[in-house]
Amino acid sequence: MAKFKKAKIGIKFKTWTIETGIIGILFVLFASYVNADCGCIGVNTNTIYKCEDYVNESCVLNCSLICSGNGLTVNAHNIILDGNGYNLMGPEINYLGDSYTVGIITNNKENITIRNFEIRNFSNGIIPVPLSMGGSMKNYSIMNNRVHHMSSCGISLSGASDSKIINNTCYSINLDGIYSSPGNNNIIENNTCYNNKGGIGFYGSTTQNNTIKNNNLYNNKWGIILGWDGPNHNKILNNTIYNNTYFGIYIYYGSSFNEIYNNTIKNNKNGIFLTKCHPVTNNCYTNNVTNNTIAYNKISGNSAYGIYINSSTNNTIVSNKICENGVSDVAVFNGTINATGNLGDNNSCTLGMNYKDISTGANNSCANICTCSSNSECLSNKCVNGICKSQSKNITVGLIVKFPNNSTITKCVQVQEYANGKEIFDTAGIEINGTTSADYGFFLNCINSTCSPSDWSWYWGFEMHKINETNWSSMSVGMGPGGTSNDICDSGHYCARDGDIILFNATTGGSVKNYSWCMKGDFDNNNLIDIFDVVTALDYLSEKNYSDYSEECIRKEYLNLFEIFKLIEKIGLS
Structure with a gap:
């Protein structure tokens, strides 16, 4: 019986092995057959173009191609390469630039359209990749592609003219998402570039008369850069540029006669930066940045400067709204040369440095201030006395809550300046609930699940006294x-302002005693700093958590052993 079972098992095993082998062979043959038809299919000849092939006609990709070297090379004028949504993948898995590979090489041909590809993991070299357009070429349309994980540049217009780069997405690229040096009369429109070193980079004196418009550029080191002995006579229009590490728009080393109009530039370190110097090395060069026009832009919320001009001359700043920037809205500095002739008018700003509009007499100011009539008009969402205010510092607010049973919560809360009441409760970790009206905003009903009744027999009263009030x-x-x-x-x-003490008092509980800020280290509240403060503080720590402790003033320091040790050191005990 046992032998019979073993024999039966052996037969099944052998049968299974043979069947599996046959299936494996058939699968390999089928995969080879399918792979044989995988490529960019010629629309005229049905030729199947694969990695490193020269494409002689328009073709449509019918599968994803994984290439060990270059991708496809254009070998005819007047053709269309359609990726049909498929991948063209190179060998650089970590996009470290170990070799020189290019996704699509246009090979000095003209009237070429490249569309609907996802191109990734190609490398770097002398000419930027993967869409490399070196030479004297015209009339390229690069449309609806996703280009990412490149060791050099994403889409390059080097040497091309009269071309369009439209509706592409470029990300995770070691240099610029879209690059040109040189390139003339090109349109860069409706592209999204993020998580690159640069969003769009144009370089050289022969890169002229290009239009960069309606692009979305964020989370790069810079959004747009024009530099390196030019470029000149270009237009930067209607772009949205935000959350870039260093600059929204960087104009340097000889870039002149460019127009920067109607862009929204926010939440970068600097908004628009004009200088003779390199953005990384800070080396300064001979050719000046001059005769550029900056007009009708919205520049706000940048942590350093809105518009910064250094070692640059004769630039014009007109009708910009430059508000809520950290160090200065507009700043002009002399560097390697005097920054003369930088003039403007009809700008709105709050703080300038060495700059004034023509129509205003005072230095360091614009013709208009950054006015507002509602919070929604401000990037910070804080309109104070008709002026947008950035929340540039943290403040301390006292928060008192008195419940119907006369129990009390006392909190010292660190919040951003101009925080509203709900933001203070959220930061303090106290649960609140209420209703929100589109017309009148938030109405408080409950604090820590204690809710005002519907019959209005009591409600949460709101009171305050400021730091110098009692x-x-x-x-x-x-x-x-x-x-x-x-x-x-x-x-x-x-x-909120620094030192405010606000009270939410259940109206059934009667009046609440006045609070003030405690003297630092005076834990027994007798206006003296001595050994008894150490004893009192240790007593509190031994009995209960300080967050539950209530005293007649509000303490800014948190009661813990570290604070007690500092107190001991202060009063000289050993």
Whole structure:
């Protein structure tokens, strides 16, 4: 019986092995057959073009190609390469530039359209890749491609003219997503470039009369760069440029007579930067940056400068809204040469450095200030006294909550300047609930699940006293955020200042004693710093967590052993 079972098992095993082998052979043959038809299929001859082939006619890709070297090389004028949504993948898995490979080489041909490819993992070389257009070429249309993970550049227009790069996405590229040096009379439109060293880079004095418009550029080191002994006479229009590490637009070393109009440039380190110097090495060069026009741009929320001009002359700044930038909205500095002749008018800004509009008499100012009538007009969402204010610093606010049973929460809260009441509660970690009206904003109902009743027998009153005040004042506005009818700081809803103490008091609980800020280190609240403060502090720590502890003032320091050791050192105990 046992032998019979073993024999039966052996037969099955052998049968299974033979069948598996046959299936494997058939699979390999089928895969070879399918792979034989995989490529870019010629529309006239049905020729199958594969990796490293020269393409002599229009073709449509019917599969994804994985190449060990270059991808496809154009070998005829007036043809269309259609990727049909498939991948063209190179050998550089980590896009480190170990070899020189190119996705599509246009080979000095003209009237070429390259569309609907996903091109990835090619490398670098003398001519940027993967869409390399070196030579004297015209009338290229590079459309609807995804280009990513490149060790050099993404889409290159080097040497091309009268061409269009439209609706492409470029990301994870070691240099520029879209690159040109040289290139003339080209249109770069509706592209998205992110997570690259640069979004769009144009270089050299022979890169002229190009239009860069309606592109979305973010999370690069810079959005757009024009430099290296030019380029000149280019237009940068209607782009959205944000969250770039160093610059939104960088114009350097001889770039002149360019027009920068109607762009939205926000949340970069610098908005528009003009200088003779290199953005990385900071080496300064001979040719000046001059006669550029910066007009009708919205430049806001950049952590350093909105517009920065250094060692540059005769540039024009007109009708820009330059607001809520960290160091200065507009700054002009002398560097290797005097920055003379940089003039403008009808700009809106709050703070300038060594700059003034022609029509305003005072230095360091624009003809208009950055006015607002609601928070929604401001990048910071904080309109204070009719001016957009950036939340550039943290402040300390005291928060008191008194419940119907007379229990109290006392919190010292670190928030950004001009925070509203809801933001303060959220930062303090206190749960609140309420209703939100489109017209009037947030209305508070519950704090830590204690809710005001529907019959209004009691409700949460809102009071405050400022740092130099001693008595509570009932607030005439809500805690915020506001709605369309009260979407403005102070006159519409509460916005915090440093040292404010705010109270939310259940109206059944009666009045609340006045609070002030505790003297630092005075844990027994007798206005003296001595050994008894150490004893009191240790007593609190031994009995309960300080977050549950209530005293008649609000303490900015958190009560812990570290603070006690500092106190001991301060009063000289050993």
